[in-house]
Amino acid sequence: MGTSLNSNEIKQLLREGNFIKVVEILKDSHPVDIAELFSDLESQECLELFKKLEFGTARDVLEELEPEKVTFILTHIAPEEAALLLKEMSTDDLADYLGMLPESARQKFLHIMHQQEQNEIRSLLLYDENTAGGRMTTEFIAFPKDMKAKEALDKLAEIAPDAEMIYYVYVVDDGGKLLGVLSLRDLVLSEPDIPLSEIMYTDVKKVFATQDQEEVIRLMAKYGFLALPVVDENNVLLGIVTFDDVMDAAQEEATEDILKMAGASEEIAPEKTSPLFRARRRLPWILVALFGEIVSGNVIKNFSETLQAVVALSFFIPLLMDMGGNVGTQSAAIVVRGLAIGQIEPLLIWKNVIRESGVGAILGLINGAIVAAIAYLWQGAPALGLVIGLSMAMNLTIAAFLGTFIPLMWNRLGRDPAVTSGPFVTTLLDVIGLLVYFSTARLILRL
Template identity: 45%
Template structure:
């Protein structure tokens, strides 16, 4: 938390404790909506409700709610009267209203929709038909488009009267049936003779659009790849339905990255919804921990199978945590790189061969270096050169195998349609523990005569 927000939070809490609501209302009027929204994550539900009721401008209230997590916004709105909810939601862009309504209890959501103006409720209900994580689910229907038969002069006049459009950095050009023809930048529009028709100057070659059912992650990748501020959304017949703006894309990227990190940690973003409900949070985390638990049991069983080797060379126990730990680290690093590569589009099945051999080479280099270091430690510690050789060879092999496992596991899950972010981490950790122990004790068994002499 930066110093500005820290001071603002302390002031807000002090004014709430003293019930100095008029002073607090004046403070909120001077505070940017984004800063007000930032405060909400540090306040409990009662403090949030007090703060929200003091925002007397519905447009400001709508902007604040748009900046908060949609689940938190829905939870807050459920605490206030229905008329206020309707007023605030009607002041918001439709795509944000949809996200909040979808997080409300079904009964309340239906009441809100029935209380809205007919045209607004129809627009919102139409957007709710699309998947939440699709282009249709995040698009804005308040955009600016013009007919191709208009002149440049008429287009500029129409732009000057535009009020409700979310973003007028681009002018989308359509035909009489609202098929998307092309796109114009404002610069293009202002640098051509006023009598020319839009159809004659519109850019059709450089037009980038997405279908309404395109995954939001793919939409974000296209916006980032082509450095555009908005991307049009069309249906199967190429009718222009809406646009996805860069601010929505930033939200998507943050959401997808957060989701991937939660999954790779064996947790879930749902935990945020449960707050401090320990049993529900434990239920979400347990499946992945149990996966690792069974992996640990298998690892223990393998050590039991090699008990004769251990009984003869007890010094081998010293390096079990090192072998399994380093293998897990290397595998986790490779898996993270591949999962993130799939998520951002930097890695796909066509580039996978290069990625595999790159990680293989990296694994070999790191394995040789770490193997030599730990082998030298084994010799100096236990005074047995063959023990050092066993530990060095096992370490180098285990780390190389771990690096390749970190590539192959996410690829396998991606190929069979399972989210690699959620499945790779426990699988890679377990697989590397098992292979590390197998490699270590198999190598030790091969050199058993030398070790015991």
């Protein structure tokens, strides 16, 4: 029931030159919907419509548009108006936009801004976009600790139109150090002349600007905050990350993890992307797997005499490969997601590895027993059953071990654990699994 705009209807109206009707429809629409409509229209049409929007709406739409459209619009309207829009955009969206531009275009836009805003934006541009600093806005509300509740409320009403988040008020000392936080609700419910220092919460949850956004997401989800303050190493308040940016970040992080684990690229390609481009983005991991599986093939080749002596060994290759891959992927998924939501302590590598290996061993014993029985009943050879049951038990234990160890180790090295948890683990487990299988066979069947 997101009653989005009907872009076909609007295109029809534009073709008929019925601008008045379109502007009337847009007047009642949400900026996000208008931005969505714009992405379906030609740049020139966007520009025409954009000029007809109210200033506040125009600014909000700009914050949601693709960078190409933003640049087109900003360079085709009066420079004074462009400067005003840039000034009024929220600093985090503006920094995101400018960060995507080539250096020359970025400098051009920065130059039409006031000195103070320029400095703010330049400082935001220094942070990696996936850190707290990269997600924060500098438009927060901070008051001194001896300000009275009533004063704070009046001041709030005055600056509300410019602030990104008026529902949280931060309390700082003269040096800008963060002392406490209170909500608009606390202010409304307080005695008018009580100083902020007496009603503020001092147990403030906060993040450093350089911390990964996953920590921001984790804290916001855990405590249900509307915003989280971002500080430097001296506890000076630099900015806030607001819930809407965190919702977006959380969705992006989850998408990234899911796709990386499947060995696809980090984002879902938009509707219009060509199959050739889509294929190119998925190729790298496929090629890694390809060369890994050539190694698997080599293992089989090295044991081809064993295989020719007992052809039935080949019937169980798919079973062993697939089961190892499954258990490894399960373990890796549990680690990757457990790390993301903060349920797994990243430093307790061995504790987690040992526990998961235990789970793998249990799964291995159960499945090994079932598979040994099946092999015996199917092929009528008890020794073959023993080979397959034993290899299965060993393989699933190894799979759980590596499926846990590799992403945890990768994470400890400061890299993204999701990368290692899909095709990489599966391919590695195939090679190891086949080695274990044929070595066991050679040993037990004395080939």
